[in-house]
Amino acid sequence: LVQIFIKHICGWTEEGPKKGLFGKPAAYYGTVEEQGRKTLHLHFLLWISGQLPLNTIRERLMSEDSEFQKELTEYIESCFMGEFMTGSKEEVSARVPFIPEFEDRGIHTILVDDSNVPEGYQDPTLTMPEAPPSEFCEEPEMCRCQNCLDLLSWWERFKMTVDDILIRSNGCINKQGVCTARFPREIIMNTSVDPKTGHMSIKKREATINDVCPTVSLTNRCNTDTQCLLSGTSVKAIVGYVTDYITKGWLKTHQVFSAAYDTFNK
Ligand SMILES: [Zn+2]
Ligand SMILES: [Zn+2]
Incomplete structure (x- = not known):
């Protein structure tokens, strides 16, 4: 799964780096961690080629270069989103069918009431992603050919499925009803830059x-988190955090520094 992610999502192929979901990759670094309950999850850093040094980005943002700011904002907003694709949380919750889990107790199994689950509905965290039609025209929104209509309906299902996965997987309330993930977070209606x-x-x-x-959610069908690291401090913090997973317990200090050194040289 990790190799598929590296190749098809990140664009790191056998023939060298190709344009991936976030651009052409320059380097990557990741580790798989095992949680206490034995589930595996991946921490992954991706460097994009053509990226300006972070201090240059900061200077250009401070110089109020509006074209630069506009393009950077468009790029960042194309990489991730902090909201649902089809409506508010309340609207998505109301739409997504909740299938109660049942315990198999043989003849004593309690019958599950799934009367409000639409016919044919499947929990998307238990199914594979659906590929878009392979052929369509230049401007599918304008066109009425079958391929373009198929593409547009695929796109509607894409958005609904992403929201369904988000509402199921990106929750944070533990059994005691307490938020475990620093929520609620601050609402920011539009991206902005402090010129100072x-x-x-x-x-x-x-x-x-x-x-x-959205594409990472759709293809992985589980809880995911995507961030753009725009300061040296956050890059170093994440490198430290990710490195920590491969250095827990048995590595000596010089090996920890050597791993960090190799990372910065990549
Ligand atoms: Zn068409
Ligand atoms: Zn929470």
């Missing part, structure tokens, strides 16, 4: 979900 510091506040319209890349 060059700090960018990125659009975030839903306080109770983390930021996600």
